Amino acid sequence: MNGNDFTFVLDGENIRFEPGQTIMEAATQAGIYIPHLCYHADYRPRGSCKLCTVKINGRFGSACTMPVQPGMQIDNDTDELTAMRRRLVQMLFVEGNHYCPHCEKSGNCQLQAVAYHVGMTDSHYPHFYPLRQLDASHPDMLLDRDRCIACELCVRASLESDGKAVFGLAGRGSRTRVVVNSESGLLGDSDFSADDVAARICPTGALIPKREAYLRPIGARQYDLRDIAHNAPPDPPSPEQMP
Amino acid sequence: MSKLRIATCSLAGCFGCHMSFLDLDEQLAGLAEQIELDRSPLTDIKHLAGDGIDIGLIEGGVCNAENVHTLREFRSRCRILVAVGACALTGGVPALRNGIPLAACLGEAYLHGPGIEAAGVPDDPELPLLLDRVYPLHEVVRIDHVLPGCPPPAAAFHALLTAIIAGQPPALEYALRRFD
Ligand code: SF4
Ligand code: SF4
Ligand code: FES
Numbered sequence: 001m002n003g004n005d006f007t008f009v010l011d012g013e014n015i016r017f018e019p020g021q022t023i024m025e026a027a028t029q030a031g032i033y034i035p036h037l038c039y040h041a042d043y044r045p046r047g048s049c050k051l052c053t054v055k056i057n058g059r060f061g062s063a064c065t066m067p068v069q070p071g072m073q074i075d076n077d078t079d080e081l082t083a084m085r086r087r088l089v090q091m092l093f094v095e096g097n098h099y100c101p102h103c104e105k106s107g108n109c110q111l112q113a114v115a116y117h118v119g120m121t122d123s124h125y126p127h128f129y130p131l132r133q134l135d136a137s138h139p140d141m142l143l144d145r146d147r148c149i150a151c152e153l154c155v156r157a158s159l160e161s162d163g164k165a166v167f168g169l170a171g172r173g174s175r176t177r178v179v180v181n182s183e184s185g186l187l188g189d190s191d192f193s194a195d196d197v198a199a200r201i202c203p204t205g206a207l208i209p210k211r212e213a214y215l216r217p218i219g220a221r222q223y224d225l226r227d228i229a230h231n232a233p234p235d236p237p238s239p240e241q242m243p
Numbered sequence: 244m245s246k247l248r249i250a251t252c253s254l255a256g257c258f259g260c261h262m263s264f265l266d267l268d269e270q271l272a273g274l275a276e277q278i279e280l281d282r283s284p285l286t287d288i289k290h291l292a293g294d295g296i297d298i299g300l301i302e303g304g305v306c307n308a309e310n311v312h313t314l315r316e317f318r319s320r321c322r323i324l325v326a327v328g329a330c331a332l333t334g335g336v337p338a339l340r341n342g343i344p345l346a347a348c349l350g351e352a353y354l355h356g357p358g359i360e361a362a363g364v365p366d367d368p369e370l371p372l373l374l375d376r377v378y379p380l381h382e383v384v385r386i387d388h389v390l391p392g393c394p395p396p397a398a399a400f401h402a403l404l405t406a407i408i409a410g411q412p413p414a415l416e417y418a419l420r421r422f423d
Contacts, residue, residue, distance in 0.1 A: 093333075100422035101329050101393030102336070112422055121420055122332050122389045126382050129334075129341040218423070227417060 008072040023063035023074060024052060033229035034076050035085055035114050037092075037203055038151035039064035043160060046152050049092075051085055051114065086118040094125045095174045097132070097146035104213035105205030107221025111149060113228035132177065137188030140210055141199055143178070148206035150176045154198045161197035166190050178206070246276075247297040247408060250321065251283040254310040255337040255377055256303025260328040261285065263394035264300075267401055274401070277408050296321045298407060300400075304334040305378040309371035318384040323407060326380045327400075329393040329422065338377040345375055388413050392421050 007014050010027060017026035022045065027034050038049040045064040052063040055075040063076070075081065092111060100106045132145035150169055155178070158166040166187075170179045182190035193199070194209055202208065218224065223231060253261060261284060267274065281296055282288045299321030305311055318324055329335045340348050350356075353364045380386055390399050399419040406413040 097342075099329075099333070099335065099339070103423070106423040115422070116417065116420060119420075121391050121415070122326065122381065122386070123379065124381075127334065127338075127341075127379060129338065129376065131342045224421075225418065 005070050008068050008070060008074060010074045011077050017068045021068055023054060023056070023061075023066050023068050023072075026068050027063065027076070032076070034063045035117060035228075036064055037110060037114060037149060038153065040153055040156075040201065043153065043156040046156070049088070049149065049151060051088055053081065053084065055081065082118050085114075086120050087124065089115045089118055089120050090122075090124045092149050093120075094123050094127045095130065096148065097129060103147065103205045104208055105147070107216065107218060107224050109205055109223075110203035110228065111147075113223040113231070116223065117228050128174065130174070135180065135187045137186040138190075138192060138210075139188065140194035141187060141192065142208050142210055143180070143187050144206055144208070145177055146206075147204045148178050149204055150178065151203060153201045153203065154178065154207050157198035157201040158192075158196065164191055164196065164198075166192040166196070166198060246279045248281050248292060248295075249278050249283070249298045249300065249404075250281040250291055250296045250317065251285065251300040252302070252313060252317065253284060254301060254303035254313065254331070254380075255306035256328065256330045256335075258284070258302070260300075260302035260331075260390075260394040263392075263397050264400045266397035268397075270397075270401055274404060278404065291316060291320045297323060298404070299324045300327050301325065301331055301380055302327045304330045304337055305374065305380065305383050306337055307371040307373050311374070311383060314380060314384055323387045324384065325388045325390060325403065326386045327390045328395055329391065331380045332389055332391060334377040334379050335393070338379075341376040345373060349373075390415075392419075393423050395419070396421070 006019060007016050008026070009015070010030070010032060015026060015030045021029070024034055024036065024039055024045070028041070034052050034054065036049070036052040038046050039052060047062045047065040050062060053060050054063045056066060057073050089111070093115070100112055103109070106112060134145065135143040152169055155167040155169060158164045165181050168179050168181060169176055171177050179185065180187050180190050199207070199209060251261065265271070280286045282291045299317040301314065301317060301324065305314055326332055330337060334341065349364045353359065354362045388403060390403055392399060396419055399415055402415055402419060403413045
């Protein structure tokens with residue numbers, strides 16, 4: 001191998017990469033989908049959801065944090081990894097309260113779409129039914145912690161894109177929850193705005209704009225017909241789609 | 244070939260899953276050649292056949308003692324038990340009470356809520372006792388197959404039943420595997 005051989009093997013296919021790229025970045029650039037939830041191209045990876053776990057030279061590692069090395073042999077789309085990812089997603093479902101039938105995000109939700117992608121049809125585990133605080137105090141945004149998966153994207157977007165620090169994570173393990181930086185702890189008393197980048201970043205229905213619910217009919221939503229692997233993340237509804 | 248015997252029931256559900264099954268419309272005529280309905284709200288037969296059922300379809304979660312009894316009876320008599328719909332799989336809308344203590348739920352409904360006359364929690368012995376919370380089916384009995392959705396699309400029922408009739412493992416294509 002010479003110094004200019006920037007290729008690695010992903011599911012048996014030779015992929016070129018640029019030095020410094022993570023496995024996720026190189027795969028995405030090559031048009032290959034690796035399931036993920038806490039990763040977003042615009043932010044530093046956090047590596048917390050573990051959905052992007054791949055096998056690197058036979059050992060498990062997170063595609064969103066691991067830099068590619070020339071010659072790496074990586075498995076992504078295998079039955080073994082899909083089965084493990086299915087269990088991870090099922091855990092995310094049972095440790096929150098996910099009632100998709102009446103969730104405003106349903107059909108446009110990345111958590112749900114990843115669940116479809118990994119073939120989840122049931123929850124497998126007992127449900128926790130945790131008690132979590134709903135925050136409807138903001139005039140334009142709703143924070144429904146029941147649906148939060150603690151991906152920290154709102155935290156990173158508020159800090160890095162909006163130059164604010166509206167959100168943080170507090171607590172540990174399954175009690176981790178998103179907290180709001182204001183005297184009262186309420187979103188309505190923070191400097192959060194519906195125009196913030198953080199207002200459009202949540203992969204689930206936890207942090208969503210008010211008055212946009214159910215805008216797209218069933219059948220016309222982002223993931224109704226197409227698997228997330230063949231699908232860009234949902235665009236926010238355009239002004240013409242607003243009532 | 245003898246017909247497969249199917250039983251259905253709704254526990255803590257809204258009968259929407261049953262309605263979706265009926266949405267098979269004229270395809271039901273074809274299915275009727277291969278299946279026969281035993282206990283079901285569609286036949287009004289009250290008790291499961293003593294010599295066994297091939298497929299039990301259960302809609303709704305488990306919210307009271309009678310649901311537990313019915314579910315266990317289905318499990319013991321059905322060769323294949325299918326959890327049908329979001330409530331059977333996650334508790335669904337009835338499970339919204341799971342974060343509220345049972346006494347507070349009953350108090351709101353029968354004692355302190357708006358518009359209540361002759362306040363008092365019903366205690367007729369014929370009424371099944373409520374459980375502390377609503378449970379998905381898989382937390383009470385073993386489940387063999389599932390149909391997600393609220394309700395599952397009619398075509399999902401068709402795909403499941405025709406696969407079982409053909410002796411194949413049921414598999415749902417993308418559009419039939421939805422959570423809403
Ligand atoms: S956030 Fe997503 S997975 Fe959770 S209830 Fe809403 S649509 Fe379902
Ligand atoms: S509110 Fe949304 S973006 Fe923020 S941590 Fe929870 S799931 Fe992630
Ligand atoms: S996407 Fe890599 S750990 Fe979450």
